[in-house]
Amino acid sequence: MTSARALLVLALGFFGLVSQTLLFREFLTALEGNELAVAAFFGSWLLWVAAGALVGRAAARLEPWFVPLALLYLPAFVLQHNLLAGARALAGVAAYDLFPFGRMIALALVTNAPVSLVTGFLFTLACRWWAAGDRARGLPVAQVYVLETLGATAGGLVVTAVLARGGLGTTAALIGALPLVVAVGLNASGRALRWLPALAILAALAAGLAGSWAARDARRAWSRLLPAAGYRGHFATAQARYLHGEHDGQLVVLSAGGTVEALPADEHAGEIAAVTLAQHPGARRVLVIGPGSLGVALALRSLPSIREVTWLHPDPDYPAALAGVLPPEQRAALAGVAAPRCDARAYLERPGEPHDLVILNLPDATTLVLNRYFTREFYALVKRRLAPDGVVALRLTGAANYLGGELACLGASALATLRAQFERIVLKPGEESWLIGADAADLSESPARLRDRFAALEGAARLYPPEGLLSLYPPERIAFQRARYEEVLADTGAELLENT
Numbered sequence: 001m002t003s004a005r006a007l008l009v010l011a012l013g014f015f016g017l018v019s020q021t022l023l024f025r026e027f028l029t030a031l032e033g034n035e036l037a038v039a040a041f042f043g044s045w046l047l048w049v050a051a052g053a054l055v056g057r058a059a060a061r062l063e064p065w066f067v068p069l070a071l072l073y074l075p076a077f078v079l080q081h082n083l084l085a086g087a088r089a090l091a092g093v094a095a096y097d098l099f100p101f102g103r104m105i106a107l108a109l110v111t112n113a114p115v116s117l118v119t120g121f122l123f124t125l126a127c128r129w130w131a132a133g134d135r136a137r138g139l140p141v142a143q144v145y146v147l148e149t150l151g152a153t154a155g156g157l158v159v160t161a162v163l164a165r166g167g168l169g170t171t172a173a174l175i176g177a178l179p180l181v182v183a184v185g186l187n188a189s190g191r192a193l194r195w196l197p198a199l200a201i202l203a204a205l206a207a208g209l210a211g212s213w214a215a216r217d218a219r220r221a222w223s224r225l226l227p228a229a230g231y232r233g234h235f236a237t238a239q240a241r242y243l244h245g246e247h248d249g250q251l252v253v254l255s256a257g258g259t260v261e262a263l264p265a266d267e268h269a270g271e272i273a274a275v276t277l278a279q280h281p282g283a284r285r286v287l288v289i290g291p292g293s294l295g296v297a298l299a300l301r302s303l304p305s306i307r308e309v310t311w312l313h314p315d316p317d318y319p320a321a322l323a324g325v326l327p328p329e330q331r332a333a334l335a336g337v338a339a340p341r342c343d344a345r346a347y348l349e350r351p352g353e354p355h356d357l358v359i360l361n362l363p364d365a366t367t368l369v370l371n372r373y374f375t376r377e378f379y380a381l382v383k384r385r386l387a388p389d390g391v392v393a394l395r396l397t398g399a400a401n402y403l404g405g406e407l408a409c410l411g412a413s414a415l416a417t418l419r420a421q422f423e424r425i426v427l428k429p430g431e432e433s434w435l436i437g438a439d440a441a442d443l444s445e446s447p448a449r450l451r452d453r454f455a456a457l458e459g460a461a462r463l464y465p466p467e468g469l470l471s472l473y474p475p476e477r478i479a480f481q482r483a484r485y486e487e488v489l490a491d492t493g494a495e496l497l498e499n500t
Contacts, residue, residue, distance in 0.1 A: 005133060008183040009126055009144055012070060013151025018159045018176030019077045019115050020045070022169045023084060027111070029240070029256050030087035031099045035368050040108040045116045047109075052120025059125070066129040067187045070122060074177055076114035081173075083111040085217060088257065089224070098366070123148065164238045166317065170213040218243050225254060235325065237317035244325050251327065261322065263330055265295020270464035271472075272395075273299045275428050276359050278450035278469060279436050279443055280391040281305075281457055283356035287312070287385070289344050289373070290361035290395075294322070297337045304458050310338040310355070312347055314362075314369070344373065348381035358382050358392045364410060365499075374414060375499045379421040391438045394418060398433030403484045411435075411481070412488035413497040420498055429477040447473040 024041055031037040062069065083090065090110070091103045099107075123144070131140035155176060162172040218234035222243045230245040230252070243254040253261035273296060277283060284307045288297045297311040313319055319339035323331055340347055360382075365371040372378060374394075382392050396414050399407055414435055418425055422437030426445050436443060444450055447470040455466035489497060 002133075004183070004186040005130065006147055007179070008067065008070060008187050009130070009147040010151035010154070011179040011183040012073070012122060012126065013148035013153075014155040014158075015073055015077075015176040015180045016115075016119050016148075017152035017155035018172055019073070019080075021156070021159045021163075022173055023077070023080055023112075023115060025163075025169065026081065026084040027087070027108070030084055030107075031104060036101060037099075037104060037108070040104050041112065044105075044108040044112040048113050048116035049120035052117040052122075053124045054120075055117070056121040056124025059121075060128055063125055063128040063132060066122075066125045067184055069125065070180065070184050072118050073115070073122070073180060076118040077173065077177075080111060080114040083114075085220065087111060166236050166238060166321070168214045168236055169241070170217070221257075222254060225257070225259075226252065233325065235321045237315055237321055239315040239317070242318070242321070251325075251330065253322065260291050261294060262292070263295060263298075263326070265299060267464065269295035269299045271468070272296045272359065272361060273303075274454050274460070274464040274466070274469060275434055275472065276357060276391070276393045276436070277303075277457060277460070278454040279393070279426070279438075280357050280389075280441055281453045282389075283391070284308070285353060285355045285387075286310070286357045286359065287355040288359045288361060290314070290359075291318075291363070293359070293361045294319075294334070294337070296359065296361060298333050299463050301333070301336050302459065302463070308338065309336075310340065312340065312342075312344045314344070314373075316341050316343055345378065345381060348378075348385050352385065354387040354390065355385055356387050356390050358386060358390070360392065360394045362395060364397050371499070374417065376417050376420045377500065379418060383421050389438070389440045391436060391441045391443070392418075392422065394435045394437070396433050396435065398430055398481060400431050403481060408484050408488045409492070409497070412485040412492070413499050415485050416489055416494040416497045417499040419494075427478055427482055428472060429474070429481045430472065433481065445473055445475075445478055447471075447475075 027041050028037055087107055088094070088099075091099070091107045093099055093103060126148070127141045127144050130144050158175060159172045162175065163169070214234070218241070219228060219231050222228065222231040222245060226245065226247050230247045231243065232245040234241060234243045236242070240255050242260065245252055250266075251261070251263045252259060277300075282305075284305065286297075286300050286306060286308070287310045288300070289312045291314055293313070294311060297309045300306050301309045311319065319334075320341060323334055326334060360373060362373050363370055365374040379392070386392065394414060396411055397407060398411060403411070411433065415425065418435055418437045423439045424441075424443050425435055425437045426443045428434040428436065444453075450473060451466045451469045454460050454464075454469060460466060
């Protein structure tokens with residue numbers, strides 16, 4: 001076994017794991033984090049690896065060309081990366097739609113082919129190449145497997161470190177490609193010194209290429225949703241990549257194919273402030289949890305009666321990164337909102353001053369990550385950080401007229417789970433519904449009473465017209481929606497629907 005030959009097999013494992021990690025991340029982004037996509041991705045990945053191994057067995061005569069063929073990994077990665085970047089267009093699914101399961105399977109089969117097929121092909125060919133060069137020692141398959149796995153371990157550590165520090169996926173991809181290119185060169189020439197200058201040149205080119213490649217991808221992703229002229233740039237955290245720009249006079253931030261922030265906030269942020277403060281007009285310390293909630297936090301902070309607003313984003317690194325791209329006036333406003341760099345559960349678990357109002361402005365629990373914020377245990381943590389007369393408000397999707405099975409079950413589950421922690425629950429109905437819970441606070445569903453409460457707050461009318469609350473609490477809609485939830489609870493059982 002020569003060191004150059006071992007390095008090539010290590011480099012194959014290194015790049016294989018780096019590329020798989022980055023492509024898996026892109027796949028989940030295209031499907032908005034749907035956990036069903038995990039099975040689709042890895043099932044199709046392994047299927048294509050098996051197909052590639054069969055191709056490698058049938059093409060055994062290519063063994064003398066194994067060294068240059070190892071570079072097939074690079075165009076395969078670029079091809080698959082581009083396929084995933086246009087995954088929704090390829091599958092005919094709009095950016096605002098959930099991915100149908102059948103199309104998800106078909107998409108995984110198509111987009112996973114390049115890199116996984118090459119992986120199976122190269123591993124099979126590597127075993128023959130290794131045996132041809134080292135016939136007298138041991139089992140070639142076992143030796144190749146050990147070296148490839150060690151390379152994959154190193155690749156996993158490196159790509160994790162790059163992404164955890166907010167590095168670009170393109171940077172990680174080029175880091176993964178460099179050892180492969182160098183190892184191919186060493187085995188092709190047999191003299192390492194010839195490749196040292198080439199390595200220096202490649203490293204310099206890669207440093208510049210990573211940024212331009214990422215910028216091109218970001219601009220293309222922005223253009224699928226908004227006019228390209230408004231694009232301004234992108235930033236990344238350990239969890240996601242964010243695109244920012246201007247549209248209709250607002251700073252807009254996109255991620256995972258959707259809008260995560262729009263500033264200055266529109267009337268919707270004022271409506272959320274009105275709905276929640278009307279239930280607890282005496283609130284002084286407010287906690288807001290959720291993506292796209294900075295506008296709500298800023299709206300609350302503008303009221304003289306509010307002394308402190310804390311905003312927690314599901315991505316703890318996002319608020320600080322966002323501050324770096326905000327215009328000066330919005331950055332100054334953000335300075336008045338506390339944004340601890342920690343996970344919401346970690347924040348609620350640690351001791352601190354109680355909050356009078358907690359607003360859970362979250363998307364529906366369509367993924368396991370989001371489900372962490374809809375469980376009985378999470379609401380217990382919220383309750384620990386509430387003042388004795390504190391109020392918690394939970395957003396969920398309702399319906400304007402018809403409440404079908406899926407939405408009814410989600411709402412009934414949220415109601416049963418919130419009831420496990422709070423004695424009183426009131427409902428704000430509609431397409432965006434709110435369940436508002438408390439133990440001692442004076443909650444109400446009376447439109448006139450809520451209007452009067454909110455109108456009494458200094459500066460409230462600047463956020464939202466108090467009269468607007470009259471249309472948000474139609475008694476017949478409240479009765480219909482609550483009756484639908486109670487019907488589901490009676491049919492299914494509250495214990496079964498309680499989310500733990």
